[in-house]
Amino acid sequence: MRPSKNLSIVLGIAGAGVVFYAYEAFRVRGEAGGLAKSISPAYWADRAAGRDLFDPEKRIWYKGVREKKEVTISFDDGPHPLSCRSLLATLKDKHVPATFFVVGKQVEGNPDLVKMIMDEGHALGNHTYDHIALDTISREKVFDQINRCDRAVENATGKRMVLFRPPHNRYNDIVLSVVKQKGDILMSYVIGAKDFIGTVTKEELTADQQKEAAITPEKIIYFVEKQLRPGAIILLHDNPITAAALPKLIDMVRAKGYEFKSAKDMMSELPQHVQLDPNPEVPKASQPATSHN
Ligand SMILES: [Zn+2]
Known part of the structure; x- marks a missing residue:
């Protein structure tokens, strides 16, 4: 028995x-x-x-800790002359820190805006020079795309960028190895607000996305609210419709009990306590693009 x-x-x-x-x-x-x-x-x-939050091998930051009602906000594809100033004014008014993933060719046309982003205490991240899908091109071209964006920001601000986000969130092992070689970090996202619709050409959109093409500030706020969770990295875009949505969007997030943190502060709270200076000074007479750290 x-x-x-x-x-x-x-x-x-x-x-x-x-x-x-x-x-x-x-x-x-x-x-x-x-x-x-x-x-x-x-x-x-x-x-x-803690590798589902930050993977030190791949150097990908996915999200912040689950235990705190905190989020961080980021704006891709700028600086946009029609909306960047408005975004910055709202962020300043509401005391919200952000990360701007800028496109090199836009930086060259708007160096004053890039400087303004930095002077107002926000972080600048690399979003390539031409905003092209990196998973379809050679390693040499991937390097060139990231490098040229770096140069543009260095020329405008004297600072380099450590955070990187690939266009359309498309990357492969080649992209990851370039990011690692440069000592950078790929900052992913949790919440997409679908607010890129209207900023890209129709050909770039899938059939489903075209159906949603009538994006409004209300829809942007709704998409963010639906996906809100502790540690979320919110992906928005530097465009006029998002600039119109931003004041109410920030109020909604705070009304739900969340606090806005900078990428740097959220990363320091990870189990790995990642210490990050997103925009260090460019060392004099150096070639950071070919460094092998
Ligand atoms: Zn983009």
Whole structure:
């Protein structure tokens, strides 16, 4: 009788473990990017080590810690002469720090705006020179795209950029190895507000995106609200419709009990305590683009 009793205890514990595991996998499915991912042991190993937030090997920052109601905000594709000043005025008025992922060719046309972003205490990140998909081109061209954007910002501000975001969030191993070689960090995002529609040509949009083409400030706020969660990196775009949405968007996020943090502060709170100066001084007479750190 004894062995079978022990066996049933063991099976009972194992069964409870499986039920708990399944429950946890189901609970975090949204955060993990789907049930298929949240049910895999690899996801839980990464999560225990904090690698689902920041992967030091790949140098990708995915999101901030889950324990604090904090978010960080970022604006891609600028500086845009029709909206950048308005974004900056709202951020200043509401005391919100942000990261601007700028496009090199836009930087060359608007160096005063780039300087203004930095002077007002925000971070500048690299979003390539021509805003092209990096996963379809050679390593040499990837390097050139990132490098030329670096040069443009260095010429405008005297500072270099450590944070990088690939256009359309498209990257492969080549892109990651270039980012690593430069000692940069790829800053991903959690919340997309679909506010890029209207800033790109129709040909660049999928059929679904074209259906949503009538974007309004209300829709942008709705998309952000729907996806709001602790540690979220919010991706917006430097364009007039987003500039119109920003004051109410910030108020909505705060009304939900969230605080806005800079990328630097959120990264310092990660399990790995990443210490980041997003825009260090360019060392004199150096070639940061070819450094191998
Ligand atoms: Zn972009």
